[in-house]
Amino acid sequence: MSETKYRTAIKSTLLSMASIAALALAAPQALAQSAAGTQNVQLAEQPLGDALIKLSRQFGVTVLVDERLVQGRTAPAISGQKSLDSALDALLAGTGLKVDGSEPGTLVVKQAAVDFNTPRIQPQPTGFGSDPLIDETIVVTGTNIRGLVPESTPLQIIDRQEIAASGAGSTRDFVRTLPQNFGGGADDSFPFNLPGDASVGDDFSQGSSVNLRGLGAGSTLTLLNGRRLAPSSNIGAFTDITMIPLAAIERIEILSDGASAIYGSDAVAGVANFILREDYEGIEVTGRYGTVTSGGLDEYRTNVTGGTTWGSGNGLVTYEFYRRENLDVSERAFSSNVRSLTDLIPRQERHSILASVSQSLASNIQVGVDLLYSERDFRALGFQNDQVTPRVDQSSSESFTVGGDLEWEVSEDYSLRILGNYST
Numbered sequence: 001m002s003e004t005k006y007r008t009a010i011k012s013t014l015l016s017m018a019s020i021a022a023l024a025l026a027a028p029q030a031l032a033q034s035a036a037g038t039q040n041v042q043l044a045e046q047p048l049g050d051a052l053i054k055l056s057r058q059f060g061v062t063v064l065v066d067e068r069l070v071q072g073r074t075a076p077a078i079s080g081q082k083s084l085d086s087a088l089d090a091l092l093a094g095t096g097l098k099v100d101g102s103e104p105g106t107l108v109v110k111q112a113a114v115d116f117n118t119p120r121i122q123p124q125p126t127g128f129g130s131d132p133l134i135d136e137t138i139v140v141t142g143t144n145i146r147g148l149v150p151e152s153t154p155l156q157i158i159d160r161q162e163i164a165a166s167g168a169g170s171t172r173d174f175v176r177t178l179p180q181n182f183g184g185g186a187d188d189s190f191p192f193n194l195p196g197d198a199s200v201g202d203d204f205s206q207g208s209s210v211n212l213r214g215l216g217a218g219s220t221l222t223l224l225n226g227r228r229l230a231p232s233s234n235i236g237a238f239t240d241i242t243m244i245p246l247a248a249i250e251r252i253e254i255l256s257d258g259a260s261a262i263y264g265s266d267a268v269a270g271v272a273n274f275i276l277r278e279d280y281e282g283i284e285v286t287g288r289y290g291t292v293t294s295g296g297l298d299e300y301r302t303n304v305t306g307g308t309t310w311g312s313g314n315g316l317v318t319y320e321f322y323r324r325e326n327l328d329v330s331e332r333a334f335s336s337n338v339r340s341l342t343d344l345i346p347r348q349e350r351h352s353i354l355a356s357v358s359q360s361l362a363s364n365i366q367v368g369v370d371l372l373y374s375e376r377d378f379r380a381l382g383f384q385n386d387q388v389t390p391r392v393d394q395s396s397s398e399s400f401t402v403g404g405d406l407e408w409e410v411s412e413d414y415s416l417r418i419l420g421n422y423s424t
Contacts, residue, residue: 038081043091051075051091052109059084065109069097156180156254160277163249169288169301170322171249171274172208172242180256180270182214186238207240207376207397212256215269221259223273225356225370227403230423241274243374243399245320247286247303248354250277276356276370279314280307295331297345299324313359320352326381346380346393364409372401400424 039058043051049070056063061084078090088099092109100108168174175181186209209217217238222229229239253273260268288301300323307316326347329335335344351374358368380393403421410416 038083040080041082041087042079043075043077045077046075048073048075048091048095055084055087055091056107059087062106063109064106069109069111154255154257156256158252158254160250163246163252168246169290169299170242171244171246174246174252175208175210175241175272178254180212180254182211186211186217186240207238208242209238210241210272212254212270212272218266219269221263221267221271223271224372224401225276225368225403226273227370227405227419227421228423229372229401230399240374240399241272242322242350243352243372243376244274245303245305245318245352245354247284247305247320248276248316248318248356249274251275276354277305277307277316278358279309280305280316281309282307292327295327296325297327313357315358316354316356318352318354320350322348322350322352324348326379328381342382343380346378348376348378350374350376365406367404367406369404370402372399374399398424 041055041058043054047070049065049067052063052065052070052075073095075091076093078087082090085099088107092098096111097109098111100110163174166174166177168177172187176183186207210220210222211217212220220238222239222241224244231237231239253271253275255271255273257270258268259271263271284303284305286303288299290299291297300321302321303318305316305318308314324345324347326343327345328340329338329342329344330340332344353371353373355371356368358366360366375396375398377396378394382391382393401421401423403419403423405420406418408416
């Protein structure tokens with residue numbers, strides 16, 4: 001490496017270290033002056049970390065900040081006679097950061113307390129192996145520790161863009177693409193459960209489940225906005241995810257590690273948390289039709305989603321209609337020797353309605369209510385054991401869930417959340 005490049009590398013390293021640990025160091029006598037008076041501040045629009053460095057040097061104070069808090073943020077241009085406090089307020093406006101001056105001679109930039117009257121910063125998805133999340137308030141699926149997501153936590157967050165890019169038409173279709181999910185178990189394409197998950201019993205309700213790591217659908221906890229849903233199947237062993245409209249989902253949190261210490265024995269394999277869309281405004285109508293190259297397995301799906309926001313809250317309503325025709329054994333070569341009028345895949349029809357409302361009662365108190373209703377009709381053709389008498393298996397099922405929560409930000413260090421849920 002040449003001498004010029006070597007000096008440049010040293011300079012770059014020193015600047016990076018300064019932005020991480022101490023943005024400026026001043027002599028003791030300069031620290032005493034602090035920001036009692038005003039100075040002529042002239043700062044152009046630039047990265048927030050650089051602006052804090054220049055401001056701290058001009059006023060002769062020490063400013064400490066974690067580099068991750070200012071990374072990717074841009075400070076506005078400021079000019080004129082300003083005190084240190086007013087200059088810092090101008091630089092940090094709208095960032096969710098604040099300055100703590102409790103340490104003598106040192107100012108620390110950190111996250112401010114959450115104000116529920118202003119929109120929250122939504123956590124950015126980590127995807128597969130990205131950096132940990134930073135948010136004003138983070139409730140991580142599977143831990144009671146608030147703050148940054150631990151790097152050791154096997155938590156995957158899939159946002160709406162990733163779900164749309166997958167091409168999946170339903171929540172069940174997308175979950176089946178996840179490598180953490182095992183395809184065996186409860187599935188709405190079969191009259192009974194698939195091999196490999198005897199815990200679900202006969203799937204008379206025709207639902208589909210999340211089965212993390214193949215430990216059984218009954219070992220994976222499924223949540224909606226952090227709240228439990230009523231189990232499905234004839235023995236109540238799993239939660240049916242097909243009743244959750246894909247159009248209403250903002251993101252999915254998958255914890256592929258045991259969380260029984262937090263949620264109990266039904267989370268031995270992990271947790272799947274479906275988070276609903278917030279702050280959506282407008283009406284969205286989508287339709288989907290699918291068929292097979294041979295046979296009568298036609299599928300129809302329609303979604304209507306409407307959302308609105310107001311000064312202190314938001315609301316969302318989604319309706320989904322789904323219909324699938326049957327596939328007869330005669331329409332496939334491997335089963336053509338079986339008596340006709342027997343279904344390989346049965347006919348099914350489903351209606352789902354989901355509504356969600358969030359409202360701020362005060363600057364630090366917020367309430368939310370979610371409602372989910374689903375109705376399913378199912379019919380399968382077959383024969384009795386003597387293979388002579390025809391049989392029609394027909395059933396219907398209903399599911400209803402209503403849940404609410406109240407979140408109170410008592411102080412910067414303490415918060416209280418009360419949850420209530422009724423599900424059938």
